[in-house]
Amino acid sequence: MESKKTSSKIGVYICECGPNIADNIDIDTIIARLPSLEEYQNKELVVKRYKLLCSNEGKEFLENEIRENEFTHLVVAACSPRDHDTTFINVCKKTQLNPYLYKMVNIREQCAWIIPDKEKATEKAIRYIRAATSRVLKQSELIEKQLDIDPGVLVIGGGISGIETALSLAGKERKVYLVEKSSELGGKMNMFKELLPRQNGNRDIIEKKIEEVKKNESITIFLETELESAVGFLGNFEISLKNIKNNQPGAEFTVGAIVAATGFRLTDTGKLAQYKYSKESEVYTSLEIENMIKRDGKIVLKSGKEPESVGLIHCVGREEKGYCSQICCNYMLKFISFLQQQSDSIKIKDFYRDMCLPHKEDQGFFEEVKNKGADFIRISDVKIKGTHVEYTPIGKDKKEVDVDMVILAPAMEPEKGTEELAELFNVPLSETNFFQEEHQQLNPVETSIEGIFIVGACHGPAGISESMLQAQAASGKISTRLIPGKKIVPEVKVSEIMEDFCMGCRTCMDICSYGAITFDGELSVCVVNEAICRGCGNCAGSCPSGAIRAKHFTSAQIYQEIIEAIR
Amino acid sequence: MKKSYTKGAKISNSKGSRKTILNFLKGLLKKGSLDAVLIPMRVPAGDSYAWVLIKDKKLLDDANPIAPIMPVQGANALSSCTKKGKGNLKIAALMRPCEIRAAIELSKLNQVNLESVTLISYDCPGALPMSDYLQDPGEGEKVFDSLLKKRDRDVESVKPVCGICDNFSILPASDLHFGLSADSRDNILLIPNSKKGTGLLNKMDIKPSEDISSWAKNIEELKKVQEKKRKERFEYVKDMVEGFDSLVKTFSACVGCHNCESVCPVCYCRQCYFESETAKPDIESILLKTKNRGSISLPADRIMFHVGRMVHMSLSCVSCGLCTDACPVSIPVAELFSYVGDRTQQTFEYRSGEEKGEPIPMKTYRKEETKGINELVKGAEG
Numbered sequence: 001m002e003s004k005k006t007s008s009k010i011g012v013y014i015c016e017c018g019p020n021i022a023d024n025i026d027i028d029t030i031i032a033r034l035p036s037l038e039e040y041q042n043k044e045l046v047v048k049r050y051k052l053l054c055s056n057e058g059k060e061f062l063e064n065e066i067r068e069n070e071f072t073h074l075v076v077a078a079c080s081p082r083d084h085d086t087t088f089i090n091v092c093k094k095t096q097l098n099p100y101l102y103k104m105v106n107i108r109e110q111c112a113w114i115i116p117d118k119e120k121a122t123e124k125a126i127r128y129i130r131a132a133t134s135r136v137l138k139q140s141e142l143i144e145k146q147l148d149i150d151p152g153v154l155v156i157g158g159g160i161s162g163i164e165t166a167l168s169l170a171g172k173e174r175k176v177y178l179v180e181k182s183s184e185l186g187g188k189m190n191m192f193k194e195l196l197p198r199q200n201g202n203r204d205i206i207e208k209k210i211e212e213v214k215k216n217e218s219i220t221i222f223l224e225t226e227l228e229s230a231v232g233f234l235g236n237f238e239i240s241l242k243n244i245k246n247n248q249p250g251a252e253f254t255v256g257a258i259v260a261a262t263g264f265r266l267t268d269t270g271k272l273a274q275y276k277y278s279k280e281s282e283v284y285t286s287l288e289i290e291n292m293i294k295r296d297g298k299i300v301l302k303s304g305k306e307p308e309s310v311g312l313i314h315c316v317g318r319e320e321k322g323y324c325s326q327i328c329c330n331y332m333l334k335f336i337s338f339l340q341q342q343s344d345s346i347k348i349k350d351f352y353r354d355m356c357l358p359h360k361e362d363q364g365f366f367e368e369v370k371n372k373g374a375d376f377i378r379i380s381d382v383k384i385k386g387t388h389v390e391y392t393p394i395g396k397d398k399k400e401v402d403v404d405m406v407i408l409a410p411a412m413e414p415e416k417g418t419e420e421l422a423e424l425f426n427v428p429l430s431e432t433n434f435f436q437e438e439h440q441q442l443n444p445v446e447t448s449i450e451g452i453f454i455v456g457a458c459h460g461p462a463g464i465s466e467s468m469l470q471a472q473a474a475s476g477k478i479s480t481r482l483i484p485g486k487k488i489v490p491e492v493k494v495s496e497i498m499e500d501f502c503m504g505c506r507t508c509m510d511i512c513s514y515g516a517i518t519f520d521g522e523l524s525v526c527v528v529n530e531a532i533c534r535g536c537g538n539c540a541g542s543c544p545s546g547a548i549r550a551k552h553f554t555s556a557q558i559y560q561e562i563i564e565a566i567r
Numbered sequence: 568m569k570k571s572y573t574k575g576a577k578i579s580n581s582k583g584s585r586k587t588i589l590n591f592l593k594g595l596l597k598k599g600s601l602d603a604v605l606i607p608m609r610v611p612a613g614d615s616y617a618w619v620l621i622k623d624k625k626l627l628d629d630a631n632p633i634a635p636i637m638p639v640q641g642a643n644a645l646s647s648c649t650k651k652g653k654g655n656l657k658i659a660a661l662m663r664p665c666e667i668r669a670a671i672e673l674s675k676l677n678q679v680n681l682e683s684v685t686l687i688s689y690d691c692p693g694a695l696p697m698s699d700y701l702q703d704p705g706e707g708e709k710v711f712d713s714l715l716k717k718r719d720r721d722v723e724s725v726k727p728v729c730g731i732c733d734n735f736s737i738l739p740a741s742d743l744h745f746g747l748s749a750d751s752r753d754n755i756l757l758i759p760n761s762k763k764g765t766g767l768l769n770k771m772d773i774k775p776s777e778d779i780s781s782w783a784k785n786i787e788e789l790k791k792v793q794e795k796k797r798k799e800r801f802e803y804v805k806d807m808v809e810g811f812d813s814l815v816k817t818f819s820a821c822v823g824c825h826n827c828e829s830v831c832p833v834c835y836c837r838q839c840y841f842e843s844e845t846a847k848p849d850i851e852s853i854l855l856k857t858k859n860r861g862s863i864s865l866p867a868d869r870i871m872f873h874v875g876r877m878v879h880m881s882l883s884c885v886s887c888g889l890c891t892d893a894c895p896v897s898i899p900v901a902e903l904f905s906y907v908g909d910r911t912q913q914t915f916e917y918r919s920g921e922e923k924g925e926p927i928p929m930k931t932y933r934k935e936e937t938k939g940i941n942e943l944v945k946g947a948e949g
Contacts, residue, residue, distance in 0.1 A: 500837060507929055510926075510930050546836075
């Protein structure tokens with residue numbers, strides 16, 4: 001027989017939260033009732049109230065109580081754990097009590113604030129505290145581990161986003177490896193002569209940055225190279241590269257984080273029936289025009305003559321793609337402005353569906369171009385036959401016009417290879433085929449895999465300024481997360497697989513969004529990599545054999561909590 | 568949905584369907600198109616059947632492709648030899664449709680590897696209950712022989728779950744199918760149903776040029792009759808499992824031997840959770856239950872075992888009936904599970920063992936699924 005368990009001593013501390021809890025719940029009743037309940041009669045239970053446990057005095061009080069009473073378990077009945085769970089975990093950490101032997105109960109939002117009847121609110125609070133007290137007895141100590149990290153960063157893509165990320169991060173103690181598949185740095189910006197006129201920029205900006213990258217001793221550049229494999233987790237990714245030219249294995253090294261900055265390409269207009277045109281016709285995509293301006297210094301027809309009339313068509317492929325490419329309206333205005341400078345008598349017809357002018361300078365620029373005589377026509381439908389444009393202005397009949405030149409603004413789509421890269425990282429793509437961010441609003445540059453970041457147009461249509469913002473944001477996140485010399489504490493509430501139960505069916509591997517589970521072929525069982533696991537518990541829920549346990553959320557713990565809550 | 572095959576080859580049935588099937592398999596072994604055949608064989612004592620993997624074609628003479636009973640599920644036999652990978656052997660497994668469906672379920676769970684396996688099905692007349700057969704194996708053989716010769720389904724002498732089976736013929740997962748219920752008993756239809764199956768027929772120079780619609784029509788009609796029987800029977804079974812009181816009554820004779828679990832092909836866990844220490848209640852929770860209910864029977868959680876198994880495997884249940892055969896106290900486990908399985912599978916718009924590679928519901932999430940659950944809850948409350 002097992003000897004009698006070491007006796008447990010549970011502390012239950014009820015916070016008054018000023019009047020918030022005290023006014024609506026009869027705390028004295030709880031203090032009187034709780035120890036007299038049958039299940040606690042053989043247990044050592046200390047129940048006390050305090051004005052405001054989250055105050056400095058409150059924290060100190062709690063700390064002393066834990067020490068003096070030598071509690072083995074602690075329950076704090078107060079506000080929402082979202083507010084102060086961490087506060088009390090930190091109090092536990094100052095004492096002998098393992099913070100995973102503590103449990104917080106929300107008797108403010110879930111009892112005091114929502115139940116007008118004081119007696120009923122008190123009853124519910126007692127149930128909740130009972131549930132937590134019984135649960136806490138089933139909880140186990142968890143020990144946080146510290147792992148060494150490599151502060152280095154791998155940046156994939158040598159365009160403006162990748163360059164900016166590399167420059168922001170590289171330093172004495174942080175190496176940056178910049179991988180580019182083509183033979184030069186600069187990406188799409190190599191096709192540009194000028195940035196948007198109002199941003200007062202030209203190519204010098206990118207060329208200066210490329211020079212800086214080349215000069216920086218902490219940045220290693222790999223041209224004509226792509227990623228072969230990346231295995232690991234935040235702080236420790238093992239990287240292998242591949243030389244594209246000779247298809248030979250490339251360098252191998254370790255980094256702490258990976259930034260994907262693989263950019264975009266324009267959608268293939270040949271696949272859109274209404275925009276089919278031959279190579280001989282005077283129809284150009286926006287990037288072809290950028291290239292032309294850079295090469296010839298002007299926008300000209302194939303004959304070398306300047307066009308007398310130009311039709312510009314926005315939103316090419318927007319409907320098919322299902323998203324707005326955000327930057328096209330702006331660069332179309334740039335082209336119009338350029339054409340107006342080139343010739344006073346130029347006739348501009350701009351066919352747009354919706355004008356997307358998100359930045360504070362945009363509206364003024366639009367007015368300026370419009371006042372110089374450009375004809376902006378809002379359309380519902382458009383079709384080209386060479387430079388013959390058939391269009392339907394909104395609410396009007398179909399019209400047609402012949403122009404010397406047509407400029408198309410095709411939708412941006414993720415660069416070729418994005419899907420393969422996503423698969424390699426085990427990072428999801430969104431419905432639009434761009435990388436999926438962890439949270440669109442709250443966490444836009446991180447992915448579901450901790451340590452893998454996405455910046456620039458690989459993450460969704462983005463102009464230069466947005467790409468810079470994202471590059472700097474990701475750099476900031478990485479700098480604070482991977483501090484040279486510091487260690488990281490991985491999640492301890494992770495999943496564990498009980499080998500004796502696992503049949504190796506690999507259902508959990510398909511379910512895990514973090515790539516934290518691998519298959520051990522020799523033992524025919526699945527294995528959790530604790531450094532990658534974030535403890536979401538999906539694998540535990542999906543395991544047909546019940547072989548997976550989510551630490552701190554075991555069936556026994558949850559069962560006990562429910563049983564007590566409904567008893 | 569995969570492409571459906573509409574042609575078959577007519578082969579003479581003059582030597583009886585078993586001999587015809589064996590000759591075909593022998594031909595494939597001889598040509599080297601197959602390396603081995605997984606097939607039932609009567610045990611030397613004569614009172615049961617075992618699965619054997621035969622490489623020597625002479626030994627095929629002793630095999631019985633359509634055994635009257637199903638002591639071990641074919642999917643278990645297939646899992647035991649392919650779980651660790653496909654290997655170099657090209658195997659044909661001649662199995663009942665429910666065995667093939669179990670094999671498909673196990674392949675989704677990485678317990679069977681079908682890459683080098685050709686699945687051959689046939690129009691199954693059902694299987695005899697083990698207890699009937701064991702009483703007089705000789706008589707059992709005779710009864711089953713007569714079943715095989717009938718064109719209609721005789722539900723009197725087969726297992727209850729076979730009597731209400733509506734999935735006894737060709738499956739989307741079959742590579743090859745023997746249509747035994749052809750126009751006349753003089754012929755058998757050999758129907759290729761995948762590239763693998765067509766490939767094997769080509770090797771044997773058999774051209775699938777006959778129209779199979781009259782056979783298919785006959786099967787459809789038989790299926791309709793079976794569906795009706797199934798529905799009628801389920802009206803009765805429903806009252807045996809719906810509600811806690813019904814469950815207690817139905818499983819009251821259960822001795823907790825867990826035979827149903829150990830013979831179940833889709834209960835593939837290494838160790839059943841309900842047999843593990845994790846599932847054993849501590850004295851405190853036993854006392855709590857005793858306090859709440861006045862008394863409890865021990866060992867505790869006998870009903871929980873069955874309900875748990877329903878939760879765990881009813882989505883994959885193929886209604887093969889092995890559990891009933893294995894139950895020492897004659898609880899109609901198979902019909903109960905078959906009924907629950909039908910209901911859960913409908914909820915997830917899933918049919919166990921239908922499509923190779925179709926993800927099991929555990930791996931998928933669709934918003935509409937919760938709607939179905941709400942309706943079930945409402946149904947249970949109403």
